[in-house]
Amino acid sequence: MNETRYWLGLSQVPDIGPALSKRLLAVFGSPENIFEADAKDLSSVRGISPERVESIMGFGLWNAVDRQIAECAKKNIRIVHYNGPAYPEVLNEVDGAPVVFFMKGDYAPGDRYSIAVVGSRKNTAYGEVVTNRIAGELASAGFTIVSGLARGIDTLAHKSALSNHGRTIAVLGSGLDVFYPAENKGLLGKIAESGCALSEFLPGTLPNKENFPRRNRLISGLSMGVLVVEAAESSGSLITARFAVEQNKEVFAVPGNITSLNSEGTNSLIKQGAKLVLETRDVIEELAPVLKGFIKAENRLKAALSEDENRVCSNLSREPKHVDSLSREVKIPVHKMLELLLSLELKGVVRQSGGKRFYLS
Numbered sequence: 001m002n003e004t005r006y007w008l009g010l011s012q013v014p015d016i017g018p019a020l021s022k023r024l025l026a027v028f029g030s031p032e033n034i035f036e037a038d039a040k041d042l043s044s045v046r047g048i049s050p051e052r053v054e055s056i057m058g059f060g061l062w063n064a065v066d067r068q069i070a071e072c073a074k075k076n077i078r079i080v081h082y083n084g085p086a087y088p089e090v091l092n093e094v095d096g097a098p099v100v101f102f103m104k105g106d107y108a109p110g111d112r113y114s115i116a117v118v119g120s121r122k123n124t125a126y127g128e129v130v131t132n133r134i135a136g137e138l139a140s141a142g143f144t145i146v147s148g149l150a151r152g153i154d155t156l157a158h159k160s161a162l163s164n165h166g167r168t169i170a171v172l173g174s175g176l177d178v179f180y181p182a183e184n185k186g187l188l189g190k191i192a193e194s195g196c197a198l199s200e201f202l203p204g205t206l207p208n209k210e211n212f213p214r215r216n217r218l219i220s221g222l223s224m225g226v227l228v229v230e231a232a233e234s235s236g237s238l239i240t241a242r243f244a245v246e247q248n249k250e251v252f253a254v255p256g257n258i259t260s261l262n263s264e265g266t267n268s269l270i271k272q273g274a275k276l277v278l279e280t281r282d283v284i285e286e287l288a289p290v291l292k293g294f295i296k297a298e299n300r301l302k303a304a305l306s307e308d309e310n311r312v313c314s315n316l317s318r319e320p321k322h323v324d325s326l327s328r329e330v331k332i333p334v335h336k337m338l339e340l341l342l343s344l345e346l347k348g349v350v351r352q353s354g355g356k357r358f359y360l361s
Contacts, residue, residue: 010100012059118153148219149172
């Protein structure tokens, strides 16, 4: 509790953002040591001006910090701090990632294999179909789906992951106890049960407009790549895509009708070099060089296969077989067969030779 108190206090010192906090931590080792340091030692740290020394040494919000800790405990909100075991390792690579954030649910080691799926709050029927299909297939293949719990594409992405028994992460632009939009209160609870919801904003923080760009940098930061399904030219989803570029993450975009305002942003991203996505496989193939590193040889032998996956494998050999033939032999619809083959590819059991022809690896 005492350690949490100092971490929470450090995150609220005026004019000491994440970058300076981490610089101080590198020197002093812990938030407690920072607050106990004298002015001379603090001022020796690059970027710590006399005004900032005064902010640290004169920090007087400890009563408020204690109330915040009590409020989080009451609402079952975890306080996660930098260097702690629950802090997502992938955020260590993100400039300006917070030293403290708030969480419901659990971040699992496998969540590092995440894809962000974002888009318009006012999606079209086309956007709904595409999101349900691609987010659902990615979740079935073992990827965690990250999004922002907003109306529209974000909500569809979370729901698609859940309906396909996958994991999903919601990053909020408000406190975890402020349900925005209000109709997603129940969805937030379900996400916390089979994934996690997190926010860098204190409980009680309203969803102010300026919060969402900060939220978007975490959505991309938690993900291997960002898929934009539908977005107008001025959409916030394009901010997430820009953060992804800055963080050296992949950017994917689904093309849309050239007469649709909801497709202006995605079509523009494609013109700028985003990977055009027509099916789930386009995302996975683009990430394949990275994914190969995740699928260790020893794990391939231990891959847990479902009953249907075993049926598929029993009808495959080293000789490539077309998915249509496989579907007829195993008596599984083609769309379901492609989903199973995708899962088997990620487990390193099956490979594709092109033209939807598959064989045992």
